[in-house]
Amino acid sequence: MRAVTTDLRVRYSETDQMGIVYHAHYLVWFEIGRTEWCRAAGIPYAEMERSGLYIPVTRVQCAFRRRSSYDDPIRVETRMAELRGRGCGFAYEVRTPAGDLLAEGATSHVFADPQGRPSRAPAGILARLEEFRSGPRGGSA
Amino acid sequence: MRAVTTDLRVRYSETDQMGIVYHAHYLVWFEIGRTEWCRAAGIPYAEMERSGLYIPVTRVQCAFRRRSSYDDPIRVETRMAELRGRGCGFAYEVRTPAGDLLAEGATSHVFADPQGRPSRAPAGILARLEEFRSGPRGGSA
Amino acid sequence: MRAVTTDLRVRYSETDQMGIVYHAHYLVWFEIGRTEWCRAAGIPYAEMERSGLYIPVTRVQCAFRRRSSYDDPIRVETRMAELRGRGCGFAYEVRTPAGDLLAEGATSHVFADPQGRPSRAPAGILARLEEFRSGPRGGSA
Amino acid sequence: MRAVTTDLRVRYSETDQMGIVYHAHYLVWFEIGRTEWCRAAGIPYAEMERSGLYIPVTRVQCAFRRRSSYDDPIRVETRMAELRGRGCGFAYEVRTPAGDLLAEGATSHVFADPQGRPSRAPAGILARLEEFRSGPRGGSA
Numbered sequence: 279m280r281a282v283t284t285d286l287r288v289r290y291s292e293t294d295q296m297g298i299v300y301h302a303h304y305l306v307w308f309e310i311g312r313t314e315w316c317r318a319a320g321i322p323y324a325e326m327e328r329s330g331l332y333i334p335v336t337r338v339q340c341a342f343r344r345r346s347s348y349d350d351p352i353r354v355e356t357r358m359a360e361l362r363g364r365g366c367g368f369a370y371e372v373r374t375p376a377g378d379l380l381a382e383g384a385t386s387h388v389f390a391d392p393q394g395r396p397s398r399a400p401a402g403i404l405a406r407l408e409e410f411r412s413g414p415r416g417g418s419a
Numbered sequence: 420m421r422a423v424t425t426d427l428r429v430r431y432s433e434t435d436q437m438g439i440v441y442h443a444h445y446l447v448w449f450e451i452g453r454t455e456w457c458r459a460a461g462i463p464y465a466e467m468e469r470s471g472l473y474i475p476v477t478r479v480q481c482a483f484r485r486r487s488s489y490d491d492p493i494r495v496e497t498r499m500a501e502l503r504g505r506g507c508g509f510a511y512e513v514r515t516p517a518g519d520l521l522a523e524g525a526t527s528h529v530f531a532d533p534q535g536r537p538s539r540a541p542a543g544i545l546a547r548l549e550e551f552r553s554g555p556r557g558g559s560a
Numbered sequence: 561m562r563a564v565t566t567d568l569r570v571r572y573s574e575t576d577q578m579g580i581v582y583h584a585h586y587l588v589w590f591e592i593g594r595t596e597w598c599r600a601a602g603i604p605y606a607e608m609e610r611s612g613l614y615i616p617v618t619r620v621q622c623a624f625r626r627r628s629s630y631d632d633p634i635r636v637e638t639r640m641a642e643l644r645g646r647g648c649g650f651a652y653e654v655r656t657p658a659g660d661l662l663a664e665g666a667t668s669h670v671f672a673d674p675q676g677r678p679s680r681a682p683a684g685i686l687a688r689l690e691e692f693r694s695g696p697r698g699g700s701a
Numbered sequence: 702m703r704a705v706t707t708d709l710r711v712r713y714s715e716t717d718q719m720g721i722v723y724h725a726h727y728l729v730w731f732e733i734g735r736t737e738w739c740r741a742a743g744i745p746y747a748e749m750e751r752s753g754l755y756i757p758v759t760r761v762q763c764a765f766r767r768r769s770s771y772d773d774p775i776r777v778e779t780r781m782a783e784l785r786g787r788g789c790g791f792a793y794e795v796r797t798p799a800g801d802l803l804a805e806g807a808t809s810h811v812f813a814d815p816q817g818r819p820s821r822a823p824a825g826i827l828a829r830l831e832e833f834r835s836g837p838r839g840g841s842a
Contacts, residue, residue: 290736290746291443291729293436295489295609298676300432301617302587306714309584313713313772323713324772327577335583339621345676348436349736349747394580394627431595431605432588436750439817442758443728447573450725454572454631464572465631468718476724480762486817490595490606535721535768573725575718577771582714630718 279357280413282315285375286352298345304381305338308370311356312385315368319410321403331399332390333366340383351375358411363398365389366407420498421554423456426516427493439486445522446479449511452497453526456509460551462544472540473531474507481511481524492516499552504539506530507548561639562695564597567657568634580627586663587620590652593638594667597650601692603685613681614672615648622665633657640693645680647671648689702780703836705738708798709775721768727804728761731793734779735808738791742833744826754822755813756789763806774798781834786821788812789830 286307294300312333316323326333346352353373360367365388372381389399399407427448435441453474457464467474487493494514501508506529513522532538540548568589576582594615598605608615628634635655642649647670654663671681681689709730717723735756739746749756769775776796783790788811795804812822822830 287736289729290435290732291441294431295434295436295438296614296616296676297436298616301620302432302584302591305584305587306712309713313710322772324770327771332578334578334580335624337621337623338583339619341619342617347747348750349745394578428595430588431591437755437757437817439757442761443725443732446725446728447571450572454569463631465629468630473719475719475721476765478762478764479724480760482760483758488606489609490604535719572717573723576713577716577718577720579718584714 279359279411281355281357282311282318284311284314284354284356286310286354288346288348288350288352290348293348298347301340301342304340304342304372304383307352307354307372308338308340308356308368308383308385311354311370312368314354315356315358319407321406326403330392331397331403332392332394333387334390334394335385336365336388337386338383340381342381344378344380346372346374346380352380358407359384360386361404361408361411363389363404364396420500421552422496422498423452423459425452425455425495425497427451427495429487429489429491429493431489434489439488442481442483445481445483445513445524448493448495448513449479449481449497449509449524449526452495452511453509456497456499460548462547467544471533472538472544473533473535474528475531475535476526477506477529478527479524481522483522485519485521487513487515487521493521499548500525501527502545502549502552504530504545505537561641562693563637563639564593564600566593566596566636566638568592568636570628570630570632570634572630575630580629583622583624586622586624586654586665589634589636589654590620590622590638590650590665590667593636593652594650596636597638597640601689603688608685612674613679613685614674614676615669616672616676617667618647618670619668620665622663624663626660626662628654628656628662634662640689641666642668643686643690643693645671645686646678702782702834704778704780705734705741707734707737707777707779709733709777711769711771711773711775713771716771721770724763724765727763727765727795727806730775730777730795731761731763731779731791731806731808734777734793735791737777738779738781742830744829749826753815754820754826755815755817756810757813757817758808759788759811760809761806763804765804767801767803769795769797769803775803781830782807783809784827784831784834786812786827787819
């Protein structure tokens with residue numbers, strides 16, 4: 279599956295009194311990974327929402343392997359692990375630029391309309407996402 | 420002016436690697452103070468938005484006097500310092516339960532419609548807010 | 561297992577442009593649940609850290625069942641699902657005050673020293689946690 | 702005064718139910734601006750803290766001019782407006798890439814030791830900051 283890579287730096291606001299990144303911020307990094315994956319696929323998520331297609335999170339999991347700290351450069355690798363008419367799933371690896379694994383996780387999503395009701399993604403969008411996700415390893419995003 | 424008092428506890432997620440509350444979270448506490456002030460005035464802010472009246476922040480200032488830390492009990496005192504047809508202003512004091520001042524600040528707001536355009540608050544709401552804000556010191560909220 | 565209940569209200573800052581709570585904030589609510597569970601057990605987490613015992617998160621999962629919105633009252637039920645010398649696990653149910661399930665999740669933790677190295681919790685603390693967690697259903701916290 | 706420019710994109714987590722950026726996040730962007738200003742000056746803030754020099758915020762103000770939304774590209778221009786032995790001040794302009802002003806603000810800081818007590822910055826660091834801040838307009842950071 280194609281991976282889209284996003285580079286970040288840890289913000290001071292993302293640390294906690296343990297001196298490391300507060301764990302919930304990894305979910306925000308996953309969200310940034312999804313945003314850049316969709317952009318790389320040619321369908322920016324902001325455009326999807328403007329067209330009435332929402333992709334809320336229904337499930338998340340994350341395993342924290344090593345600590346990260348303020349100002350550390352961070353690399354998020356995002357793959358779309360699953361795609362159906364009713365929803366999709368993403369998988370994430372958060373690494374140092376040298377490749378050491380900091381955390382890995384996954385999110386599940388349903389497609390929804392603006393009122394939050396389950397819906398099906400349009401066939402054209404599904405085809406485009408499917409083509410992109412199964413393609414070769416992608417470049418930086 | 421009537422003050423509405425809101426009691427909080429510092430969340431772990433609100434700390435940073437300096438071991439104290441990350442400063443931007445005081446603005447969130449101000450927002451909670453506004454929420455409880457409006458509720459005490461009899462017009463919950465959620466209801467205002469549902470009726471189409473938004474009160475976005477146009478200006479904020481805060482002076483940080485003492486540090487606060489994880490799990491500290493915090494008291495926010497909120498007053499509506501100014502009220503006009505086009506907008507309003509709130510003033511805040513963040514204190515320990517013993518009364519020591521931790522921070523003080525102020526926000527300015529305009530009234531807006533759901534699209535973010537400036538609007539006037541309905542006369543009935545203005546009258547109610549005016550009556551409440553100039554009243555005696557309020558109770559806990 | 562004993563459940564400790566914590567009541568919250570959704571903050572405006574916790575919403576996103578979908579008009580509902582941004583999913584990562586549920587992890588913050590879990591953290592508040594842990595804080596109140598430890599307090600109810602007689603060992604406030606702030607005291608644990610001051611004594612040199614840290615309990616970082618190593619794994620988290622959450623399933624989102626229903627949406628919650630600004631100003632909604634929220635109830636977090638927290639149980640310590642597992643306790644060993646090297647770490648522990650918590651389980652959470654986030655509900656409306658009427659009991660409808662909004663989300664459920666779990667976190668895994670290791671005991672660590674201030675430098676983040678794995679350590680064992682002192683026997684006295686383990687005994688106290690064990691006694692509390694297996695006790696009768698607890699009251700509000 | 703030299704300006705250091707930092708480019709960001711609005712995160713989904715930074716929006717609120719008004720459909721725009723929640724105002725407190727501008728303070729986080731200011732913090733990122735400071736981080737990049739210090740890096741451009743040759744003294745990364747993470748290094749300052751490791752050497753025992755902390756720069757906590759004592760005062761912040763921000764005026765919000767235009768709205769910004771999810772996925773918008775954002776440019777933060779940061780200047781060090783004031784530098785004394787006991788503290789310093791930064792000024793910020795948040796703009797669209799086309800130059801439209803979204804927000805402007807300022808922060809005041811004291812120099813402090815790791816325990817949070819006021820201290821003086823070392824003469825070498827002061828000299829370097831002074832030389833950088835009064836220099837020509839800087840490049841992208």
